[in-house]
Amino acid sequence: MxxxxxxxxxxxxxxxxxxxxxxxxxxxxxxxxxxxxxxxxxxxxxxxxxxxxxxxxGEPGVLIKNPSGPTVVMIVGVNGTGKTTSVGKLAYHLAEQGQKVVLGAADTFRAAAIEQLEIWGERAGAAVIRHQMGSDPAAVAFDAVQAGLSRRADYILIDTAGRLHTQTNLMQELEKVGRVIGRAMDGAPHEILLVVDATTGQNALNQAKLFAKAVPITGIILTKLDGTAKGGIVAAVVNTLRVPVKFIGIGEGVEDLKPFDTEAFVEAIFDRS
Ligand SMILES: Nc1nc2c(ncn2[C@@H]2O[C@H](COP(=O)(O)OP(=O)(O)O)[C@@H](O)[C@H]2O)c(=O)[nH]1
Ligand SMILES: [Mg+2]
Incomplete structure (x- = not known):
């Protein structure tokens, strides 16, 4: 029994x-x-x-707030996990709270990625700093931070690419974007959020380890939790990277980013089973 x-x-x-x-x-x-x-x-x-x-x-994490100037948040993760959507939703969420937001379109790999971010910028009422497709992502990030500083933004969110010609190229690029952001502003980026797709399964752990080698991850956004009782892989990611889950994505709309709630997440695993 x-x-x-x-x-x-x-x-x-x-x-x-x-x-x-x-x-x-x-x-x-x-x-x-x-x-x-x-x-x-x-x-x-x-x-x-x-x-x-x-x-x-573990306990949920909250978004870091730099007490002395803009908070720079870099968003990283594999292609298709929901980075750009999460940047957009986060921008909307912050704007709703009266925060001034500037977005940086540092995924210059595809033209569509820049346009997608601009649509989100309009929805959230956030300025989007962009260069042409194929230009140096680190230069975009640098300009976005400078623009955020001069416009006295509260948050500067940097979208990045999840795919390049090779994995090594991608990791080197992300490392460079992080480094150049630090040159534009001392102490930045304050937060580097890794986007994990809840439907990816065990592979997400390998991805997380790879990104963590390139940049110091400070938290996780767990996306696509709508309509799945999965996402348990996040436990392994949290315990391997030693960083908390900060937000979850539960859809494609502006309101579909929520603070992570450990209790609700665990209940949902048992409810839907
Ligand atoms: N159902 C659902 N779809 C999502 C969520 N987040 C992102 N998506 C969708 O996943 C796809 C890839 O998202 P995108 O932000 O372009 O991923 P990126 O390549 O990491 O920037 C898009 O069709 C999004 O609308 C989520 O929380 N739930
Ligand atoms: Mg994208």
């Missing part, structure tokens, strides 16, 4: 993309706690597991 429940719980975790190792590990911790605390009731065991999962995922 109890054994069946353990197996069922383990299956829920694996289904949620937590990874086999982490899922087995969590259920093992549960077994030990249940034994030590002499717990047998299914409801209590479920509660304990949720508790362990919450501990594993």
């Amino acid at each position: 109890t054994e069946e429940l353990y197996e069922e719980l383990e299956a829920i975790l694996i289904q949620a993309d937590l990874g086999v190792e982490a899922s087995v590990g969590l259920v093992e911790t549960l077994r030990q706690r249940a034994k030590a605390e002499k717990i047998k009731a299914a409801e209590e065991l479920r509660w304990l597991l949720k508790d362990e999962l919450k501990k594993l995922i």
Whole structure:
């Protein structure tokens, strides 16, 4: 009876993309706690597991605010994970709170990426600093930070490319963008958010490690959580990179970026299973 429940719980975790190792590990911790605390009731065991999962995922993080000038936020991640959309939604969210936002179109790899960001800039009422397609992304980022400083912006959000001719090129480029932002403003970028697509599964961990080697990631945006009980891979990303999840994406609209809520995230994994 109890054994069946353990197996069922383990299956829920694996289904949620937590990874086999982490899922087995969590259920093992549960077994030990249940034994030590002499717990047998299914409801209590479920509660304990949720508790362990919450501990594993950790507390949500909040967006950093530079107290002495604009806050520069760089957004990185694999192509298609939702970087540009997240920049747009974040710009809207900040503008709603009365913050002045400047956007930097540092994904110069495709013309469509620049146009996409401009549409988001219009929606959010944020100026978009852009160069031509194919130009140096670091130069765009530099100009965006300078424009943000001279316009007294509260936030400067830098969109970046997720694909280049090779992975090495991309990582070198991101490293350079980060370095050049630091030259435009001391202490910047204050925040480097990694966008993780909740539907990617275990591959997201390898991607995260790769980006973390190029730039110091400070937080995670977990996108495409609408309509999936997955996203459990974020537990592995959080524990490997040692950074919190700050926001989630739950759709393609302006309002579809929300602060991360560990409790709600864990409940959803069990609700939808
Ligand atoms: N359902 C859903 N779609 C999203 C979300 N975030 C981004 N997308 C979609 O994913 C696709 C890729 O997004 P984009 O921002 O262009 O990704 P980028 O290549 O990382 O900049 C677009 O069609 C977006 O509308 C989300 O939270 N939920
Ligand atoms: Mg993009």
